[in-house]
Amino acid sequence: xxxxxxxxxxxxxxxxxxxVGITTHARDQLGDVVYVGLPEVxxxxxxxxxxxxxxxxxxxxxxxxxxxxxxxxxxxxxxxAPEQVSADPQGEGWFFKIRxxxxxxxxxxxxxxxxxxSVG
Amino acid sequence: xxAPLLTTPLTEFHRAQGARMAGFAGYxxxxxxxxxxxxxxxATREGxxxxxxxxxxxxxxxxxxxxxxxxxxxxxxxxxxxxxxLKPGRQRYGLFTNRxxxxxxxxxxxxxxxxxxxxxxxxxxxxDEAILKAGLADLCVVEAIPDRALIAxxxxxxxxxxAGFSPEAAGMKFMDYRVLPLMGAQAWVSRSGYxxxxxxxxxxxxxxxxxxxxxxxxxxxxxxxLGARDSLRLEAGLCLYGSDLDTTTTPVEAALEWAIGKARxxxxxxxxxxxxxxxxxxxxAKGASRRRVGLKPEGRAPIRAGVKIFAExxxxxxxxxxxxxxxxxxxxAMAYLKPEALERPxxxxxxxxxQPVALAELPFVRQGYAR
Numbered sequence: 001x002x003x004x005x006x007x008x009x010x011x012x013x014x015x016x017x018x019x020v021g022i023t024t025h026a027r028d029q030l031g032d033v034v035y036v037g038l039p040e041v042x043x044x045x046x047x048x049x050x051x052x053x054x055x056x057x058x059x060x061x062x063x064x065x066x067x068x069x070x071x072x073x074x075x076x077x078x079x080x081a082p083e084q085v086s087a088d089p090q091g092e093g094w095f096f097k098i099r100x101x102x103x104x105x106x107x108x109x110x111x112x113x114x115x116x117x118s119v120g
Numbered sequence: 121x122x123a124p125l126l127t128t129p130l131t132e133f134h135r136a137q138g139a140r141m142a143g144f145a146g147y148x149x150x151x152x153x154x155x156x157x158x159x160x161x162x163a164t165r166e167g168x169x170x171x172x173x174x175x176x177x178x179x180x181x182x183x184x185x186x187x188x189x190x191x192x193x194x195x196x197x198x199x200x201x202x203x204x205x206l207k208p209g210r211q212r213y214g215l216f217t218n219r220x221x222x223x224x225x226x227x228x229x230x231x232x233x234x235x236x237x238x239x240x241x242x243x244x245x246x247x248d249e250a251i252l253k254a255g256l257a258d259l260c261v262v263e264a265i266p267d268r269a270l271i272a273x274x275x276x277x278x279x280x281x282x283a284g285f286s287p288e289a290a291g292m293k294f295m296d297y298r299v300l301p302l303m304g305a306q307a308w309v310s311r312s313g314y315x316x317x318x319x320x321x322x323x324x325x326x327x328x329x330x331x332x333x334x335x336x337x338x339x340x341x342x343x344x345x346l347g348a349r350d351s352l353r354l355e356a357g358l359c360l361y362g363s364d365l366d367t368t369t370t371p372v373e374a375a376l377e378w379a380i381g382k383a384r385x386x387x388x389x390x391x392x393x394x395x396x397x398x399x400x401x402x403x404x405a406k407g408a409s410r411r412r413v414g415l416k417p418e419g420r421a422p423i424r425a426g427v428k429i430f431a432e433x434x435x436x437x438x439x440x441x442x443x444x445x446x447x448x449x450x451x452x453a454m455a456y457l458k459p460e461a462l463e464r465p466x467x468x469x470x471x472x473x474x475q476p477v478a479l480a481e482l483p484f485v486r487q488g489y490a491r
Contacts, residue, residue, distance in 0.1 A: 031347070032158035034444040035420045035451075037471070053471065055422050057157040057444055058347055082420070 003106065004115035005066045010090055011109060018067055021094040022054060022085065025119045030056040033085040036078040039096055043071045047105055052095055054085065067105050069098040128174035129269040129326035133333055137343055145242035147175040150345040160348035161446040164315055165485075168275035169344035169352075170336050173314075177245025178265040178323060181252060182235040191236045191260050195229070198255040200371065200394045202381020206231045211297045211310050215371055215379050216251050221396025221403070222367040223374065224251060226359065230297040230310060237297075237308065239270070239321070241361045268308075269329035273341060274319030274352070276488060281339045282309075282320055285332075289320065294489040303328055303335070314349065316356025316487040354452060355445045357414060357482030363425055364412065364440045364454055370396070372403035373456065375412045410437060410456040414480040415466070421475060422451040423468045429455050429477065430469060436461030439468070445484055452484045453477070 001013040008026035012019040027033070035055040045051050045065040052063035074096045078084060085093035100106075110118065125148035134141060139150035150172065152160060163169055183190040192203040201214035208231045216224035225244040230237045240248040245264065252262040273282055283290040286300040292311040300309050308323040324332060337343070344352075350360065359365050365374055383390045386401040417423050424442040428435060442453030457466075467474040 031152065032156050034158075035422060037421060053421075055444070057161075057351060057446070058151075060422070060424065079420075 002112060003066075003109035004112065005064070005109060006118060007064050007066075008119075009063065009066050011066050013106065016100045016103065017072070018069070018098045018100055019094050020063075020066055020096055020098065022063065022089050023115070024089050027086060027089040027093075030054065030058070030061060032057050033082045033093075036082045036085060036095065038074040038078065039071045041071055041074055045069065045071060045098065047102070063095060065098065066109065067098055067100055067102070069101040071096055072099045073097040126175070128172055129329040130172045130174060130271075130333060133330045134172065139343075139345060144346055145175055147242060149175060150343075152345040152347045153343045155342065157345070157347035157351060158446050160342060160344035161351050163342035164275045164317060164344050164348060164352055165447050166276070168273055168277040168281050168319070168336075168341040169315070169348065170333060170341045171272040171274065171344050171349055172269070172329075172333075173272050173321065174269040174326075174329070175242040176270055177238075177240035177242065177248060178268055178270060179238045179240060179245070179249060179252065180235055180263045180265055181238060181256065182261045182263070184259055184261060188231055188234055188236060191256075192231065194256045194259045195236065196384070196390065196393060198251055198394060200380040200384050200397070200400065201229070202383045202390075203229070204390070205381070205383065208233045209297055211295045211312060213379050215376065216248060217371070217394055217396040217400070218367060219395050220368075221370040221399035223361075223365045223369050223371065224248070224367060226361055226365060226376075226379075228310070228312065232297070232299075232308075243362060267326050268323045269326050270321060270323050271329065271332065271336075272313050272315075272319060272321045273336060274313045274315040274317045274344075275341075276318060277340070278317070278319040279490065281336065281341055282322075284339055285335070292490075294318075294491045303332060311490060314356075314358060315352035316358070316483055316485060317352070318488045318490045351443055351446060354441050354443060354454065355448055355483060355485040356487060357454075357484060359412070359454075360441060369456075370403060370408060371400055373408045373410050373412065377404065407459055409458065411459055411462070412440075412454060412456055413462070414482040414484060415439070415442075415453040415455050415477045416480040416484075417451045417453065417468060418476040418478070420450060421470060423453050423470055423475065423477065427453075427468050427470060429457060429461075429466055430474075431461040431464040431466055433461075433464070436464075436466060447485045452480070454482075
């Protein structure tokens with residue numbers, strides 16, 4: 001199941017595990033990504049917390065926890081190769097995985113059609 | 121409501137090329153084209169980049185009587201530059217200062233044989249014109265030139281490309297200035313720029329700008345927007361007025377003593393005579409309370425303008441420009457620091473964490489000027 005937030009994140013849900021990254025639209029707006037700051041594995045995060053940062057040649061942008069839970073994995077490859085986010089934002093450029101603590105939050109996320117409509 | 125943005129002779133061309141536009145110094149300017157900042161930056165370092173800098177001020181200063189030497193001498197009333205020794209066909213960097221030695225603007229000026237041509241920052245050109253009129257009106261006529269475009273062609277392939285239009289351009293040296301025939305018109309060409317690369321700034325009639333830009337594209341040059349212009353100039357260690365320089369920064373604080381001609385220094389033959397000369401002399405003798413330096417952050421996270429720098433003893437200063445250097449392959453910044461902090465380990469405070477930073481020589485990337 002693929003979901004989105006209005007903050008331009010995508011969330012792939014598999015059971016109670018959510019893989020999170022930034023959307024192709026966000027990538028297009030940011031320009032070339034040169035640095036990704038990732039949260040720590042084991043951290044407990046609440047929905048809406050700024051837990052990660054993506055820096056392009058132009059600016060720094062926060063990435064928010066789209067759902068509450070525990071960070072169980074981060075995409076270590078981005079430390080050495082942040083350009084993966086530019087090349088494949090909705091695949092190899094994923095940021096982190098959250099083990100969900102409040103699955104009910106899923107219902108408020110956008111589906112792909114609603115997200116695409118929101119970005120025009 | 122803010123005023124509508126001004127346009128350059130190339131505004132429509134930028135849109136047609138798919139540029140992302142934004143307001144800059146009151147002008148609707150291309151921030152980047154579809155290639156993106158990174159590719160535009162690297163294309164300039166490896167080949168040639170085309171930059172529309174028509175928003176900048178082009179100001180002619182003519183003598184009311186006599187020759188260009190009248191203008192050059194009068195200019196020294198408002199700038200610490202050594203103007204009088206500037207030969208015909210040469211260009212030099214200068215600063216306007218105020219009574220407190222704060223920098224009102226930085227600019228380029230060229231000896232055109234019978235007059236002086238000055239190129240000023242877009243956001244400061246009205247202020248500069250007022251400074252010139254107030255200071256030089258008894259001897260000179262100061263006139264903004266509204267009807268010419270200014271295009272920078274920058275990079276190691278710039279000379280070969282421009283020679284295809286104007287063969288004489290190839291023989292020019294860094295900071296030479298020539299009036300050259302180009303596409304049937306007169307172009308005012310300087311061998312200089314704002315990227316650290318060899319290249320030219322070309323002033324030409326507004327009506328020719330689009331055809332010239334198209335022709336440069338045909339010859340293999342790449343469009344580059346203000347985003348790439350910023351990362352290129354920062355790698356080259358060059359100041360951006362409004363970020364690294366403002367009306368409260370002095371030439372000594374900004375480490376721009378080289379823009380104060382030898383003749384104009386406290387022990388020179390034409391010492392002082394410009395606004396704030398006393399404070400500049402004092403700071404040259406005793407040092408200033410802050411100094412512009414280059415910084416390289418450890419790791420990959422850029423530190424940007426506004427980030428505070430600390431030494432163990434406390435706050436050491438603030439970043440005025442910072443970002444990622446595509447050619448450098450890492451983050452880079454310019455900051456103003458207290459001199460006593462320069463001997464100590466430094467760190468930036470970034471998102472609540474300490475990030476070590478090291479002093480770095482400027483420029484960050486080797487310059488490619490045709491000296």
